[in-house]
Amino acid sequence: MNLDLDALFKISYGLFVAGVEQDGVLNGCIINTASQVTAEPPRLVVTMQKNTYTSELIQKKGSLSLSILSQECTMETIKRFGYRSGREAPKFEGIAYETDESGNPYLKDGVNAVVRLQVAQTVDVDTHLLFICPVLGAESRSEAASLTYDDYRILKSGGTLGSAERPKAPKKWTCAVCHYVYDGEIPFEELPDDYVCPICGVGKENFILA
Template sequence: MIDEKALFKLSYGLYIAGVEWGGKKNACIINTAAQATAEPNQMLVTMLKSNYTTELIQKKGSFTVSVLSLATPLSRVADFGFRSGRECEKFEGIAHGVDGQGNPYLAEDMAARMSVSISQTVDLGTHLLFIGPVTEAEELSAQRPMTYADYRVLKAGGKVGAPEEKAEKKEAKYVCSVCHYVYDGEIPFEELPDDYVCPICKRPKSVFVKE
């Protein structure tokens, strides 16, 4: 059995993978990038096969990873996440730098940036897993990196770090497991006498379940 909700407990960040190939600069939003080893420094990044950026990275053999920070405007996610580089120039009008291999990266409102050379590619069906050494790395700000959970909060108009509103305390309901009568008396169910019976089916207190 696989409970999909269990997988939702895994945390994800938000990153921009960038590449230049044949004079074309392109990039896209990704959420799976991690340091694989520290000695030597290696990263692993998973990308959707159908992405144009993925296609160019396969040809180039290297790419950049820009780490979004909480200062990143949501419009930047739209710039690189909701448009295809096959139909537009994603970097047009957007300030960016270029690493030693000619691949573009974003510096403004980013927490950090890395450059990766691909040493292994693993086919995962719908995605490709790129593994390789980190050739460049630079911290760009002290801002906390933006997680995917942060993005969802910000997109909904919320504020990251704001205390959560406490939900109203709901009293537990006790339901008869035989006829589904819901106890709604003024006396708390736990304080009812042991000889209490369901007013509908006349079954004892012991058949009631807490919801």
């Protein structure tokens, strides 16, 4: 079998906001990998990049909230939590949110469910961390369909969810590790050989056309 990394983009992903409060700081970030691993007792595994501010705070706090984004979520919300670091600007300032019993923030709008998680185990997988989390609480908020990573790519390219014809996003150089999409002014092929992904730090050779 060949190693066609494009095949990995066929795996279905959701879109979530992981939220945490630590020493009075509220922060959160967009993630696309969270799934249930056991039913009794209920546990989720949440995968996050090591170098994010949210991941750093979760390791200190030992708990987090998970806002499950719905198709009612706006691109503004996705940009707020996915396109900038909490080290640069407060993520939850000026938007509607609530906090769970652990003090961790979660979104009020554009979500169909929220989950309260306690970190029981952390597994290091090189560029990412796997947080193995018992579910301490969960609440449905809306009947709207969950927003998938594919939905996000459609919205980002100017498409409309639920339309009969969705424009296909043009192929772009995408990091095979963290799915960062290069959109700089310099053509990717002309970038220097020592270029690295600004999100996870892997080299240029780990980018694929997707």
